Amino acid sequence: GESVGLHLPTLSVQEGDNSIINCAYSNSASDYFIWYKQESGKGPQFIIDIRSNMDKRQGQRVTVLLNKTVKHLSLQIAATQPGDSAVYFCAETFPYGQNFVFGPGTRLSVLP
Amino acid sequence: EPEVTQTPSHQVTQMGQEVILRCVPISNHLYFYWYRQILGQKVEFLVSFYNNEISEKSEIFDDQFSVERPDGSNFTLKIRSTKLEDSAMYFCASSATGQETQYFGPGTRLLVL
Numbered sequence: 415g416e417s418v419g420l421h422l423p424t425l426s427v428q429e430g431d432n433s434i435i436n437c438a439y440s441n442s443a444s445d446y447f448i449w450y451k452q453e454s455g456k457g458p459q460f461i462i463d464i465r466s467n468m469d470k471r472q473g474q475r476v477t478v479l480l481n482k483t484v485k486h487l488s489l490q491i492a493a494t495q496p497g498d499s500a501v502y503f504c505a506e507t508f509p510y511g512q513n514f515v516f517g518p519g520t521r522l523s524v525l526p
Numbered sequence: 527e528p529e530v531t532q533t534p535s536h537q538v539t540q541m542g543q544e545v546i547l548r549c550v551p552i553s554n555h556l557y558f559y560w561y562r563q564i565l566g567q568k569v570e571f572l573v574s575f576y577n578n579e580i581s582e583k584s585e586i587f588d589d590q591f592s593v594e595r596p597d598g599s600n601f602t603l604k605i606r607s608t609k610l611e612d613s614a615m616y617f618c619a620s621s622a623t624g625q626e627t628q629y630f631g632p633g634t635r636l637l638v639l
Contacts, residue, residue, distance in 0.1 A: 456632055458630045503568065519568055
């Protein structure tokens with residue numbers, strides 16, 4: 415079956431730099447996407463979402479970009495902080511679907 | 527801020543035993559979900575529940591699993607005869623509608639010996 419995947423399993427950035435985490439999805443029918451942050455021993459925490467009728471959405475320090483042409487999703491974190499260190503998952507869902515398909519995750523490490 | 531809660535946080539059981547994992551979804555949410563995450567792997571969907579019945583389930587959710595909403599606040603996952611490979615983190619989630627953000631609980635770590 416189709417699934418969500420990630421280009422980079424780990425990402426290390428300097429504190430204060432911007433981070434970009436990428437995600438490739440293969441189901442062109444997916445219409446809703448979420449980025450989750452998961453800290454060690456905790457459940458996934460919602461960061462930001464985007465629907466397929468948008469190509470960009472901004473939150474506080476985070477931006478999600480959606481490129482439906484190449485089925486690519488990215489999460490940009492501005493001025494990365496130590497508290498941003500976690501595993502980041504993209505997740506997609508399909509029209510009328512009720513479950514999210516999660517990608518394998520990218521571990522973000524923020525270096526002092 | 528309302529949140530999903532889960533109990534217990536950790537559960538150790540012997541292979542073949544039954545376990546019940548409990549969740550209290552966010553109070554005004556109507557859709558409930560169970561996911562699992564084997565150590566070091568991605569989060570996998572198990573089942574979704576709406577209007578007191580299962581609306582979707584994955585291949586993982588076989589006959590040993592069942593879900594129930596025994597009252598107006600709790601949502602449970604029962605594993606009837608646990609196997610070693612059931613060892614994982616189990617997350618409950620809820621959403622207001624079926625097509626919006628799912629909010630996750632902190633998880634129950636299940637270890638089957």
